[in-house]
Amino acid sequence: MKLKIKFTAFVASSIDGKIAKDNKTFVDWTSKEDWDFFQKSLAKFDVVVVGHNTYKIYKKRLNKRNTIVFTSKATNLKTQGSVIFLNPRYVSILDLIRKTKYKKIAILGGPKVYAYFLENKMLNEIFVTIEPIIFTAGVSMLSGKKFKKYNFILRSIKRLNKKGTLLLKYKK
Amino acid sequence: MKLKIKFTAFVASSIDGKIAKDNKTFVDWTSKEDWDFFQKSLAKFDVVVVGHNTYKIYKKRLNKRNTIVFTSKATNLKTQGSVIFLNPRYVSILDLIRKTKYKKIAILGGPKVYAYFLENKMLNEIFVTIEPIIFTAGVSMLSGKKFKKYNFILRSIKRLNKKGTLLLKYKK
Numbered sequence: 320m321k322l323k324i325k326f327t328a329f330v331a332s333s334i335d336g337k338i339a340k341d342n343k344t345f346v347d348w349t350s351k352e353d354w355d356f357f358q359k360s361l362a363k364f365d366v367v368v369v370g371h372n373t374y375k376i377y378k379k380r381l382n383k384r385n386t387i388v389f390t391s392k393a394t395n396l397k398t399q400g401s402v403i404f405l406n407p408r409y410v411s412i413l414d415l416i417r418k419t420k421y422k423k424i425a426i427l428g429g430p431k432v433y434a435y436f437l438e439n440k441m442l443n444e445i446f447v448t449i450e451p452i453i454f455t456a457g458v459s460m461l462s463g464k465k466f467k468k469y470n471f472i473l474r475s476i477k478r479l480n481k482k483g484t485l486l487l488k489y490k491k
Numbered sequence: 492m493k494l495k496i497k498f499t500a501f502v503a504s505s506i507d508g509k510i511a512k513d514n515k516t517f518v519d520w521t522s523k524e525d526w527d528f529f530q531k532s533l534a535k536f537d538v539v540v541v542g543h544n545t546y547k548i549y550k551k552r553l554n555k556r557n558t559i560v561f562t563s564k565a566t567n568l569k570t571q572g573s574v575i576f577l578n579p580r581y582v583s584i585l586d587l588i589r590k591t592k593y594k595k596i597a598i599l600g601g602p603k604v605y606a607y608f609l610e611n612k613m614l615n616e617i618f619v620t621i622e623p624i625i626f627t628a629g630v631s632m633l634s635g636k637k638f639k640k641y642n643f644i645l646r647s648i649k650r651l652n653k654k655g656t657l658l659l660k661y662k663k
Contacts (some may be wrong), residue, residue: 321577332508333508334508334617334619334632334643334659335508335631335632335633336504336506336507336509336632337508337631338636340638341638346535348640360527375625405658434627436609436626437627438627445506447506451642451643452611452640452641452642452643453633453641453643454633454635454636454638454639455606455609455633455634455635455636455637455639455641456633456635456636456637456639457638459507459508459509460506460507460508461507461625461626461628462627462628463626463628464627465627465628466512466626466628466629467626467627467628468624468626469624469625469626469627470623470624471506471623471624471625471655472654473623473650473654473655473656474655476648476657477559477651478648481544483644483645483646483648483661484644484645485645485648485659487506487621489506489623489655
């Protein structure tokens with residue numbers, strides 16, 4: 320039996336859809352309950368995919384995992400320990416995933432990486448954690464090529480704590 | 492007994508925190524269930540506040556209500572039927588509200604208007620409807636002066652339909 324490859328995005332957001340102050344700053348405003356969920360979830364995945372900015376911020380942790388880093392600076396695939404760097408313009412991530420036999424892929428952002436998988440029809444489900452905060456500015460959750468309607472279905476709702484951190488699961 | 496003035500924002504958003512394609516386009520992607528909730532809710536408010544772009548899009552409907560329109564083009568207050576135009580730089584909205592004896596104020600956006608009330612500590616609660624859609628681009632829910640953490644508490648969660656439109660109520 321051939322197991323299907325499954326792409327799952329994990330996003331932690333404010334009420335107003337912001338995921339970070341800028342593309343260099345560590346996210347320190349998510350709740351402990353979300354962190355616990357996130358760490359427990361990641362244990363079930365074969366590999367994580369991040370953009371180069373996200374990689375730079377969380378390098379130490381990501382170097383310990385099977386990680387694929389999207390970068391616009393390379394043309395050829397480059398491997399460093401458990402980390403693979405690739406430019407999706409030149410190297411097919413799907414070919415790479417098939418070759419490595421990874422089945423469960425966690426997409427951890429940032430905005431362009433989430434949009435890449437959505438626009439290329441490689442996004443099966445999304446876990447969105449909404450912290451009860453408004454930032455009014457910052458980095459938007461997704462940064463796609465154009466305004467387009469991608470429909471999802473809400474599969475589950477979980478309130479993670481008293482102040483109201485929400486964990487939402489959406490499927491394509 | 493003096494009744495306190497209460498400011499309530501209503502926001503309809505995509506999963507990725509977008510509220511419109513641009514600042515000229517009518518919103519046609521919200522669910523019937525959200526529309527019903529929104530109309531029923533508005534009946535309980537004394538006045539609605541909108542920005543000039545939002546006013547231009549929904550002029551016909553807003554002209555039938557007590558409406559305050561924020562505009563950067565005027566200096567003095569201007570009245571047209573049930574609609575008051577004012578520039579919050581020159582005219583105090585709080586003074587106006589006190590004079591008119593409005594108690595329940597509905598803030599309907601756009602992004603700068605929401606941010607204005609939040610930044611000026613005139614936002615008591617927010618109803619956020621999240622449609623199970625991702626747009627990847629468009630107008631962000633709030634457009635404030637800088638990245639700042641405004642904390643809220645989630646008061647209620649309601650699933651409005653089968654696909655998973657969510658109605659969230661947050662309090663300051």
